[in-house]
Amino acid sequence: MNDEEYLLAALRIASGADPVPARVSVEARAVYGLRLPGAVTAGPVELPTDGGAWPLSGVRSAIRSDGCSAEGEPRLLRFAADGLTIDVEITVCDSHLDLAGQMHPAPAKGARVEIRTPHVSKIRFPSETGEFATTGLPHGWLSVVCHRPGDPPVATRWHRIRR
Amino acid sequence: MPYDLDLLDETAWRDLVDRFGYRMWAVARAFGLNSTDAADAVQAAWLRLVESAHTIRDPERVGAWLVTTTRHEAARILRGRAGDAPTGLPDEIPAPDGDPVAVMLTEEHGRRLWAAVDTLPMPCRSLLRLIVAAPEAGYAQLARRLDMPIGSIGPTRIRCLKRLRSLMEDER
Numbered sequence: 001m002n003d004e005e006y007l008l009a010a011l012r013i014a015s016g017a018d019p020v021p022a023r024v025s026v027e028a029r030a031v032y033g034l035r036l037p038g039a040v041t042a043g044p045v046e047l048p049t050d051g052g053a054w055p056l057s058g059v060r061s062a063i064r065s066d067g068c069s070a071e072g073e074p075r076l077l078r079f080a081a082d083g084l085t086i087d088v089e090i091t092v093c094d095s096h097l098d099l100a101g102q103m104h105p106a107p108a109k110g111a112r113v114e115i116r117t118p119h120v121s122k123i124r125f126p127s128e129t130g131e132f133a134t135t136g137l138p139h140g141w142l143s144v145v146c147h148r149p150g151d152p153p154v155a156t157r158w159h160r161i162r163r
Numbered sequence: 164m165p166y167d168l169d170l171l172d173e174t175a176w177r178d179l180v181d182r183f184g185y186r187m188w189a190v191a192r193a194f195g196l197n198s199t200d201a202a203d204a205v206q207a208a209w210l211r212l213v214e215s216a217h218t219i220r221d222p223e224r225v226g227a228w229l230v231t232t233t234r235h236e237a238a239r240i241l242r243g244r245a246g247d248a249p250t251g252l253p254d255e256i257p258a259p260d261g262d263p264v265a266v267m268l269t270e271e272h273g274r275r276l277w278a279a280v281d282t283l284p285m286p287c288r289s290l291l292r293l294i295v296a297a298p299e300a301g302y303a304q305l306a307r308r309l310d311m312p313i314g315s316i317g318p319t320r321i322r323c324l325k326r327l328r329s330l331m332e333d334e335r
Binding site: 003004005006007008009010011012013014015017018019020021023024025027028029031032034035036041118140141143155157158160162 | 173176177180184185186188189190192193194198201202203205206207209210211212213214215234237240268269270272273274276277280291294295296298321324327328
């Protein structure tokens with residue numbers, strides 16, 4: 001087994017140098033508040049290789065903000081659980097992220113989508129076809145939660161987006 | 164006492180942060196990650212704990228799992244930084260118990276390791292001291308400081324760590 005990093009980590013611990021930055025501990029404690037008892041976790045699934053099947057380009061062009069368009073292709077992610085598929089498309093900008101998404105099948109009336117980062121939560125009411133979008137998310141970890149009337153919420157695995 | 168994660172109270176959570184936060188940070192930094200990436204790796208482990216929703220039966224085992232998960236996430240971030248094609252899919256979440264070596268990450272174990280480092284010949288002694296003191300130092304910087312060819316830093320690092328490991332195995 002390759003345990004080089006563990007050897008180095010043990011040396012680091014005993015040396016006492018490089019203590020944990022305060023903000024790392026504060027953030028670790030804050031994760032407690034992100035629990036969603038009863039939620040179903042949606043794992044990532046492979047995207048179809050046929051890129052033409054990706055449905056979100058209309059939503060993306062509607063939300064894309066200035067200063068982001070020249071920077072490469074958006075990140076495409078698909079998550080699924082409990083009969084629900086959540087597609088997410090993220091555009092990485094210099095100072096923030098823009099996000100467009102769609103849930104399949106289209107949600108029942110009263111459904112809402114919560115786009116979460118460790119520090120920010122935004123609520124969106126999806127369109128009749130299940131589309132939703134938001135802008136101005138911070139770089140780092142994010143998760144999308146679909147709250148469905150009468151069914152448990154479905155939360156995507158946390159995903160890290162940085163440049 | 165078994166904890167059910169859904170019922171785990173905030174005090175118990177803070178206790179986990181206090182007990183294992185430093186080990187998780189040390190593991191992430193041992194990969195040479197800068198502080199932003201190391202912080203992301205540590206936070207990933209806590210987020211995975213929230214989403215894995217398994218029952219916590221033994222805080223020590225959860226600690227080992229958190230350390231192991233930090234290691235997985237740190238390795239993943241490092242691969243991304245190295246320009247390997249990201250698949251977009253996170254790694255598998257480690258098994259609930261974590262790997263057994265993670266349990267050995269204690270200050271006492273580290274002190275015995277340092278005693279063993281002091282018995283290593285040069286340049287191992289200096290190289291390992293520098294790597295620990297300056298986790299973000301690249302091979303070029305290490306090569307300058309130790310007056311060694313840059314191409315020999317990687318192989319020397321591996322050789323020194325192997326010697327250190329075998330010294331510790333002899334000690335057992």
